[in-house]
Amino acid sequence: MNAVKGRGATSSAASSRFNLPARETDGDWLDMAETVDGPSRHPATTVTEEHPRSILSFNASPDVPFDRSVNAYRGCEHGCIYCFARPTHAYHDLSPGLDFETKLYAKPTAARLLRETLAKPGYKPAPIAMGTNTDPYQPIERRYRITREVLELCLEVGHPVTITTKSDRVLHDIGLLSQLAARNLVHVGISVTSLDPVLSQKLEPRAASPAKRMAALERLAGEGVPVHVSVAPVIPSITDSFMEAILEEAAAREVRCATWIIVRLPHEVAPLFREWLDVHFPDRAAKVMATIRSIRGGRDNDPNFGTRMKPEGVWADLLRRRFRVATARLGMTGPSVALDCSQFRRPSRDGQLSLL
Structure with missing residues (x-):
């Protein structure tokens, strides 16, 4: 097994959970080219436009601090090998490996569908989470601008929203985010896994470098946008040594809130991660x-x-203690996301706001 240049996964093996046929080659590769030259090691990215019937997903999980989310994209070109969302591609007869980071889906009608949901008489506002499955600021956002359209709608109707990303592309919307922040309608979290650009390139081959993420944190904080650094995921014996340094760097850039999350390896992520370890x-x-x-x-x-978000044992206790000691020393707290839901004004389907 060898590394695939610019990609996190090393194979396109399909999931066995749904009796799908195993695949070791990417579907975009030409059969003739493979016959003559052998399998390509540079699978191309394709984007398919998807038109779902709804865009707002609700959950009742006790492990996450939100009950609704919008995911503008399926799959993620960042290619983070540890991404817990990889198994979602298996539901569509696609590989959680290379397919997840090369066969992407965009939902260009997301803002319109969200408007229709918010216009329903029975809808009650609560913060909408973006970036809970795949990154809302992955590279194709530059072309589709779906995340921006959703944020524009939230500003228009006074609806609170939270964002989780590992991309400095979030700064492209800093004017919009500043307006939302002025009304206490937004909170942004940026995850930083390490401060080593070489390690980051192996773990997250198409995500922003650690330096760019830190610069984005500083810029957002300087513009008054509520922001926190997420030391996530912490991978024992790979990234855990960076915890204190990440927190110190963020604090030096006036970021006052922080969280951490240990790595999770659900379903097909575990074997993909094992392959990655064997290579790197x-x-x-x-x-x-x-x-x-x-x-x-x-x-x-x-x-x-x-329990899935609550690691146990000696290692987990040590990481918790290190995080608590470091954040206490730096004067950092956990993010307090008390966004304002009282400003929400129900839109009509034609784009006008209700007076009620």
């Missing part, structure tokens, strides 16, 4: 997986509500 860190692959299993009750992943 064969010397410590066994140690990394043994540590992950020790914090997940002896398994690669804990899927259960209530």
